[in-house]
Amino acid sequence: MQRFVEACATWLASRPEAACRRAALALGEAAMIGGAAVTDETPAVMAHLEPALTAVRGPLADALRAAGDEIAWFESRSGEVERHMGGRNAMSQVVGPDSPLVSETVRFGTFLIAPGTCYPRHAHSADELYVVVGGRGRWWIGDSPYRSYGPGEVVHVMPWQKHAIRTDEAPLLTLWAWMGDFDFKNYRMEPDGFDADGQAI
Numbered sequence: 001m002q003r004f005v006e007a008c009a010t011w012l013a014s015r016p017e018a019a020c021r022r023a024a025l026a027l028g029e030a031a032m033i034g035g036a037a038v039t040d041e042t043p044a045v046m047a048h049l050e051p052a053l054t055a056v057r058g059p060l061a062d063a064l065r066a067a068g069d070e071i072a073w074f075e076s077r078s079g080e081v082e083r084h085m086g087g088r089n090a091m092s093q094v095v096g097p098d099s100p101l102v103s104e105t106v107r108f109g110t111f112l113i114a115p116g117t118c119y120p121r122h123a124h125s126a127d128e129l130y131v132v133v134g135g136r137g138r139w140w141i142g143d144s145p146y147r148s149y150g151p152g153e154v155v156h157v158m159p160w161q162k163h164a165i166r167t168d169e170a171p172l173l174t175l176w177a178w179m180g181d182f183d184f185k186n187y188r189m190e191p192d193g194f195d196a197d198g199q200a201i
């Protein structure tokens, strides 16, 4: 686990984006105090992990492969996320206030979304970073049109900036980091992210 986080921190430290370097610093200060997190479930979407990593080379994909079962994947059970992405997403949080690697300044983990999925518009107080490790996804951020991101690309979302993610034929495998005010209570799924039938837009 620690080796995985170190590899991610090294990669982030080499990036030009200030948010990446902030995340790298915070990850470098995280302290290992517990054993690996335990999960007793294998989310259905995990079938897409290997396909997402196929043919992807580089330190992040290698580190994720090497970490293997040390990463405790679980499906997000927060109401709106489950309603729109139930069975189609899994995440882990390997660094954070309540994670095996403890940090009070960053939450950090992995995120996997099945093909053909929409993560509806939402916003939160945390400063958010996504790093695409494998597969592909499209991000809608603020008023910008959807833009496609692939392996090695970084997406930065500012606090309370509305954003959404869509996948098409490929799954999407990312790292994620929340910095700043990362209280999960400050998270909103936006009502304008749905059409009249409640479908995500």
Ligand SMILES: [Fe+2]
Binding pocket: 122, 124, 128, 157, 163
């Ligand atoms: Fe977000």
